[in-house]
Amino acid sequence: MLADLLTERTVRVGVEARDWQEVVDIAGRLLLEDGSIEPSYIDAMREVIQSLGPYVVIAPGVALLHGRPQHGVKRICMSLVVLKTPVKFGHPENDPVTLAFALGGVDERSHLDALAQLATLLSDEDAASRLRSAQTVEEVLEIIRSFDHAAGPDATT
Numbered sequence: 512m513l514a515d516l517l518t519e520r521t522v523r524v525g526v527e528a529r530d531w532q533e534v535v536d537i538a539g540r541l542l543l544e545d546g547s548i549e550p551s552y553i554d555a556m557r558e559v560i561q562s563l564g565p566y567v568v569i570a571p572g573v574a575l576l577h578g579r580p581q582h583g584v585k586r587i588c589m590s591l592v593v594l595k596t597p598v599k600f601g602h603p604e605n606d607p608v609t610l611a612f613a614l615g616g617v618d619e620r621s622h623l624d625a626l627a628q629l630a631t632l633l634s635d636e637d638a639a640s641r642l643r644s645a646q647t648v649e650e651v652l653e654i655i656r657s658f659d660h661a662a663g664p665d666a667t668t
Contacts, residue, residue: 549583
């Protein structure tokens with residue numbers, strides 16, 4: 512499923528961003544341009560951080576940007592922004608962020624398989640390190656494809 516969601520259209524590498532707000536804008540814009548979300552979902556992702564704090568920084572160097580499905584998600588979607596220069600989100604232990612994933616689900620459950628696959632991918636230290644150092648979109652996509660292939664079809668069940 513990750514290989515279906517993270518594509519040439521929804522992955523960017525070597526991205527420069529001034530702050531976390533710009534990271535949210537870039538990750539959200541990829542989903543907007545892909546037709547997966549409404550502009551309101553970008554605002555919703557930003558609002559989550561403004562109101563609840565930087566809990567979206569789920570692991571050292573990794574942010575999982577998201578909002579509520581009713582705030583403009585058209586279909587299950589994910590984008591990935593690999594930052595050239597890490598960006599602080601304000602998390603006391605997991606800052607700064609190098610990998611920013613934006614996730615959208617159409618309901619409370621439909622995106623859980625993708626989330627589980629992402630967690631498995633990020634728990635593989637070699638794969639996560641290779642993602643952080645990727646220089647091209649194709650390199651990122653190959654890491655994801657090879658991980659999906661190695662994990663097999665029952666990886667999330």
